Amino acid sequence: MVTTTESFAEVLRDREVDPVHVIRNGTSLARYAVIPPTVHDHDELRVLYMGTIGRSQGLETVIRATAAAREHGVRIETRIVGYGADVARLRALNTALGSPVRLLDRVQPNEVFGHYDWADTTVVALRDWEPFKWTVPSKLYELMATGKHITAIVDGEAAALVRESNSGDVVPPGDASAVADLWGRLSRDRALVASRDGGRAWIARNAEYDVIGEQYRVLLETEVERNRSS
Structure with a gap:
């Protein structure tokens, strides 16, 4: 059996x-190489979540954290x-909290890069459900490939991966106060959201499509040979 x-x-x-x-999901570094390094030419901290908007993501935390950060002058x-x-x-x-967040419809593939270029920090989020501790969202690999700072509202293996690769900062799922505090720190010290090479380097070693393809080739050849010998 193969798992990710x-x-x-x-x-x-x-x-x-x-x-x-274990053969992980993957991404393409070349696809996101067009995204330039983060530039601090604006006063506001720019936060981006782009992806599926489902119950699994718990994105109310992002809305509440943005509202709380604004209340504290961020x-x-x-x-x-x-x-x-x-x-x-x-x-x-969002409406009940005074519309602190812009909610935009899904975009065309060629529009993705403009949003990433705009952002200072990107968000990956999952709820505090036990099976999600065993999960690494494919979106996390994409964010690591962009080189952007990641606000990781996750636990378990996904959180460990962000820490290991120095791709960003981890906060507990559902903790809007902790997320707001993090964004306050990032707003005050923009060096903390500088482009991250660690995530891209990790992808190159472990989750680039060519790497994954080679892992499957070796596994399948090994299994074929084992079955011939049995």
Whole structure:
């Protein structure tokens, strides 16, 4: 069996599944190489979430954190870009809190790069649900490939990956106060949102499509040879 995270592989091994191999989801560094380094030519902190807007992401935390940061005097502009089952609920919450966030519809592929260029920090988020501790969202690999600072509202293996690669800062899922505090620090010290080479280097070693393809080739050849010998 092949799974995409080390932590879920351990869950399967504990269930006596054997053998279990880990080959991660991937991304393309070349695709995001067009995004220039972060430039600090504006006063506000620019926060971007771009992707699926579902209940799994818990994006109310982003809206509440933006509202809280503004209440504490932080100059911040947040965009949530995308579509999904939770859009209507989030729009209602955003309106109730005075519309601290811009909620934008999903964009065409050629518009993605403009949003990343605009952002100081990008968001990956999951709820505090036990299975998500075994999950690394594909979106995280994409954000690492951009070289942008990541606000990681995640736990488990995804959080460990952000720390290991020095791709950004980790805050607990659902903790809007902690997210607001982080964004306050990033706003005061823009050096903290400088472009991150660590994430791109990690992708090059572990999750570039060519790397993943080679891992599958080796695995399949090994399995074919093993079956011939048995």
